[in-house]
Amino acid sequence: MNKIYFSLLLAMLNSFVYAQNSLKGTIKEAGTNLPLEQVSIYFPQLEKGSVTAANGSYEILNLPSGNFKIVVSYIGYQTISKAILIDGKQIINDFTLQESAIEMEEVIISTPFHKLQSENVMKVEYANIKDLKNKGSITLADGISTIPGVESVSTGIGIGKPVIRGLNANRVLVYTQGIRLENQQFGDEHGLGVNDAGIESVEVIKGPASLLYGSDAMGGVLYLNPEKFAFPNSTESDVNLNYFTNTQGISANAGVKTATDNFRFLLRGAITSHTDYKTGNNERVTNSRFKEYDIKSGIGYQITNFKTEVRYNYNNSNLGIPEEIGEQSTNRTPIKPNQTIDNHILSSKSSLLFNASILDVTLGYTSNIRKEFEEDEEGAALHMNLNTFNYNIQYHAPKYGILETILGAQGLHQNNSNFGEELLVPDATTNDIGFFGTSHLHFNEFNDIQVGLRYDHRTIKGDANGTLGEEGYIAALNRDFSSFNAALGYKANFATNFVARLNLATGFRAPNLAELTSNGVHEGTNRYEIGNANLKNEQNIQTDVALEYKNEHFEIYANGFYNSINDYVFIAPTGDEIEGNQVFAYNQQNANLYGGEAGIHIHPHPLDWLHFESSFQTVRGKLKDGDNLPLIPANSITNTLRGEFNKRSGGINSGYTFITLKSVFEQDQISLFETTTDGYSLLSIGLGGTITIFNSPMDLRISGNNLLDKNYVSHLSRLKYDGITNIGRNISLGISVPL
Template identity: 60%
Template sequence: MKKLFLSMLCILTTVATHAQNFLEGTALDKTTNEPLEQVAIYFPQLEQGGISNDNGHYRINDLPEGTYNIVASYIGFQTFSQTITIKKGRNTLDFRLYPSAIEMEEVIVSTPFHKLQSENVMKVEFAKIAALKSKGAPTLIEGIGTIPGVDMVSTGIGIGKPVIRGLTSNRVLVYTQGIRLENQQFGAEHGLGVNEAGIESVEVIKGPASLLYGSDAMGGVLYLNPEKFAILNTTEGDLNLDYNTNTQGITSNVGVKSSGDRFKFLARAATINHVDYKAGDGNRVTNSRFNEKDLKMGLGYQATSFKSEIRYNYNQSNLGIPETISTQTTSRTPELPYQKINNHILSSKTKIFFKDSNLDITLGYVGNDRKEFEDHHHHEEHEDEHDHHEEHTTTDDHDEEEHMEAALHMKLNTFTYDIQYHLPKWNKFETIIGAQGIHQSNTNFGEEILIPDAVTNDIGVLGTTHFHLNENNDFQLGFRYDHRNIAGKAYGELGEEGHIPALNRSFNSFNGAFGYKNNISEQFTTRFNIATGFRAPNLAELTSYGSHEGANRFEIGNPDLKNEQNIQFDLALEFKNEHFEFFLNGFYNTITNYIFIAPDGTFINENVVYNYLQENATLYGGEIGFHLHPHPYDWLHIESSYQTVYGELNNGEHLPLIPANNLTNTFRVEFVNEHPWWLNTNAYVTLNTTFKQGKVNVYETVSPGYSLLNAGFGSEVKFLKKSMKINISANNILDKRYISHLSRLKPDGIPNMGRSVSIGVNILL
């Protein structure tokens, strides 16, 4: 007992000693030498920071010994970044920020070394969700689709999935809460499955990221960053309300978060409710309505050498599946056919800090419960109930839904792990080694079977290093090996329609990446990256055998499909000074064994037979743009960007779902007011021009070009001593009737959304 007491005393003494490590200093304006208040000082690797007071002074306690990167940012000033070594006891760092009209840089989380974009070897797009929402997008994926190089495949406005440089579905991986999101994304009619409430920002890796994330990241990664916990020893809350005139959409969310010396907590609840959207011709698209409920919670603990957080997200979505324009109604309850989806996302992130190194452990669980209700099954159920319960003459809608059998009902449970060890920095090398993997099970409960009951196991090992040669030259190199096994159960009777044979396949892949960044001058930066990626065939491609009612075809999978494997070359050029920014991004992507579906000229049950095939493919294109904010009119911003993608098979056929070329021109103004209650104002006008898409697959039709005019206004005011932000945005102001090339409703001639005005209010509580 005495030995145990002495051991515990030694541990507490060690923790107390570590707790004495702190950093303090002063933040100053470089030009005036005046102190700066409310400067955010942050250690990205430690996920710990503080805020400067009215004297510019800051202090950050409980820092572990070691060498870390520190970032200081403040609106209207250039972001400061420096490496600092924390020693025992008191550490000091004073810094001076340069005034700049360039927007603040953010730390990039989706790449392993957590650096500012200007320090990153890999080009990553970053956007604040609040900025995307201020443009009037009714959903998260609509907003993300405005980022250059990113588009979306849509089924109305409630269902959408990302397209990165012409690749989508299982070729693009989505991360949320630090774990991969698995929700049957193989289906074109399956949406993103994440609510924007509680999402702070999004990062987009446009290109193969298999080195970092494994299979399915061959086309890129959408990385959603959750909102941060409150600053140490503070409590805050906010209320957000939005209304959309087109869909009569009502969106609301409320959140609260609090942080003490050790423990942190946050919670946010949200609801979304939309009626059928109105197209540019004035007609509402029947059953495009949807509603959603969302809850996010987080609990964190942080000590000197240990940090951990647990986050949970529950999302329930009811999504109508539009098929035609018929009955005009403003009902908010989806009619048949519709999807009912329940998502549970649980994640745990732990950091253990040693001297000059640290261990990151991320564990995750995603439970996806997907049901689809169809009209013919409803009639069959109704007839059976009528035959057996003739005495019941009326049934309310709720009871009818409770007794209705889902035509399609799948439960997907996914467990993930990600272990990364950041080795001690040696010379100018920063190195990470790690292991990642998933265990996934799919189970069917409905009458229809799209994919069989199956178990998937992944394991991958990786190593990557960043070499900072000097102030102007950086290199990054990495390798990875993955193994995936898919074991599917047999379904149905041999020789009968719908029979799926048992499956047991293994897939292996080696991948690597090399990048080089050169600061040619203080304003001019060039990046070159070459990376490989891979994707193992999914269950639908391997096992399909039966009629696909929505597409009026009979699909036959191919159990002998091989890995898709690609290699992509990226070149990024950037010029940036105080008043002008320019970028040019180009890519060339070759894919071996690209999987696609095509008819073979035969029929089964009067449906055309489609087979899954493989052939090599090529995609290439890029983005170009500029941002002008001329001196002395720093409040004026003129922005323009152009993006293009080409994709074709080796036989000369164009790939399907390739986005049309797009040009976006924006004129915006931003004013910082010194009025006691009117703090700042911004406004913008955007002309978005989508060009004709004539390079189409043989099973697609040409899409004509169109232009959309959008505008918006925002302001921040003081109300009852609290900050309140108001945003008003109008999209498709001229009520243009158009059909996007990536709309799944295009074959039915159903147009996209017409004029919509969104009004949003954010109130700090």
């Protein structure tokens, strides 16, 4: 028996140690046959890649045996995505790239099969953080609101939460470092909790993604991709500085990353500081100031058939809670009321690669320490610690003909603890476990189908708090929630340039602790909230249709959705008052949301550098009794004229300029406790580019938002009911320097 075990061990070692293949070749421009430098060649599943040298050559070493997708991409050229069979010591593969005015495609990570967007059955929005910064975004929450179908519920400029097609808070799940971010996201006055430094891109799934992510993904997913490690045997470092005139804001970050053949390491630190912002009336909003410190680090190890990485993110925020336009100050330290938040995010991701399959194991731990300080009180009035451990295990089964299948298990263990005098939600423990399977069938170049099924079970146990019969009493809680969910998608390429997608998916959300247990004044909203311990699962089904036509110089798309939600949880006034505070109670009722996005993109020949883009978005939400849902974004249309210039000889030089007019319509489809919000238009202009100094590229950018200094208020601003308008004219300047 020992001999058998020893033989098996030798066989495994042989597959791990000796299956060290390599891929090499050259990449040239089609037509001219000239070599292309700095082209990216990348294996998404392996997270390995390289860039071409001046002569167009590349080489990637230590590749495992198997069939893996490779992506070849370069700005100004069509992206190539193809499967390559690695079954020999050295594989030679040359590529030729066709010039294209269409933007470079990226691999979508938030969906399970890591395909290009054009290959995906599910439509996913993608945005590069660099592009969001070029538009002058002050924070990450501010930046994502430029993506069609995405908005932000804001409290000033320091606190913002994503809204996807009218759903927010616990109905939208945020993923960072490959794990779910848990930070008491039920509260409107709780921000995103992630700094954009060290984030490479953001992907948005607009619709139920419970099949892939479980509870809380019924409205969509905001998936944040961390910056990649350096390529093997290379070292990179950079410094990035931004200044914002409106808030006299400073944002700076610096990072370094290095890699050998097997080890990888990165480190990035950031600091942000803003004074009170000025409205279009040139008045500073008292205590809208905030400070933020952020550190991101990572270490990885990779051999032929195994790779692992560990990442850690520490974020400290000190946020003022604005309530009025009072003392005009440029002080940077928040005054009371304010909140301090410490976020610790620790994650590990490991992959074991076999000849025809892959096992991925992702583990995560998050610690959210939230303290709120009030006037005339010593110490933190509210102090909550939320600690969450989660896991995600996925097995990519061997490909069987046209069929790709992934089987997985996910879950979390979460503890909430209170240490302050005030209490929003009780001490509680939450446990989740879910099992799922999803398959992709690629029939031919014209038809793809994706199907999946999932089961989840959640247990919530909360401690009693207070004295029975007295104000603020919270009874003990012990609830179980279960749900089956399914998804079916179909993508058809009816012609070379026309793509249609149809997706049907169900999703669910278990009620959160605030909805189940609240019984007291919520200081962040100035109302007395009463929970309902008998609330049921929210369960929805959404139909999503996406149509897209694209040729060399013209693109047009239209996305429509209809979202039917059973037992939608909402809060509404009861008409009573307790100690001067209006009483709001949580209830359930069926609801429907519907709407979509449409747009065009024109880049006319021969002016391929010139681009005109226009997009329109709309969403409506109603309860079964006909009342409108709260916090539904107003309809809007965004028109952008931009130019992009590239010079590929004599160094890496590029430039861009844009002018954008965003028109937001009046929002009069409002809930019972909202008021109509007037429409407005905002003008933005920006330019920037990359210049080469001493053989080193340097990025410069300048942009102006709300250039006409419009005094306006967003329907999703929580300061609207305090008579406080949004930020006025803001000029941002930025520079990025590699070291």
